[in-house]
Amino acid sequence: MTSSDDGLRPSLDHAEDQMQAAMLAGDVDALDRLIADDLQFIAPDGATVSKAQDLESHRTGQTRFDSIAEVSRRTAVSGDIGTTDVVCDVVILDGGQRTEATVAWSRRWLLQSGRWQVTHGSATLLAPHE
Template sequence: MSARDESGRTIDQAEEAIQAAMRASDLAELDLLIADDLAFSGPDGAVVGKAADLEAHRTGATRFERIEETLRRTTETPEGGTTETTAVATVWNEGRWVDVSLRWVRDWRIIDGRWQVASGSVTILG
């Protein structure tokens, strides 16, 4: 049985919500789904926090036209859980749209009554 946050959302529903928020650059939803002390490693190895992640969406530096999930593995622990998601995405990169395969690993915790990403990474698969 999957753990649920105070709204009844499972970790998989939270993963679906963050993907939708990323596609829409929905700052309000991203703010709710990302922990204040986020540490997230990008494809270049740089670690960003919540403020930088939200700012990248706000300014359009990070934009997703498409995220099509091809595989997801979800593991729950007493402390929270992890999603490992592989997807084909169309992202804005250096002034143009690029199709790329990505893998996100997100460590989720229930913080303030809701699932939030506490840490994670994204890597380019090709």
């Protein structure tokens, strides 16, 4: 089922837009609102990242996005659960190392207290750019 804004609930596509904007801006407050406290996120290296770890990496500048350009998106909603699968070309600085790549993010969202929050997710490196 594709996401739609039925006027009664916030749009999952809008939440995904907010997530990408917050990542690009390094907006820790916005990320805090968009990420559930019990987040389980699998990084491209296979490590499991918690909400606290993710927020700290953005807060300290350990992780910083210089650009995020969406290539494709698939959104699905069933009741209060949704998923977004997004492919983006990114420029990221992680631990001081600059990487240009195509990345796929899969996020599982839960509508809680009137807002979408990511509960589970993963990032996969599809192709580094030369």
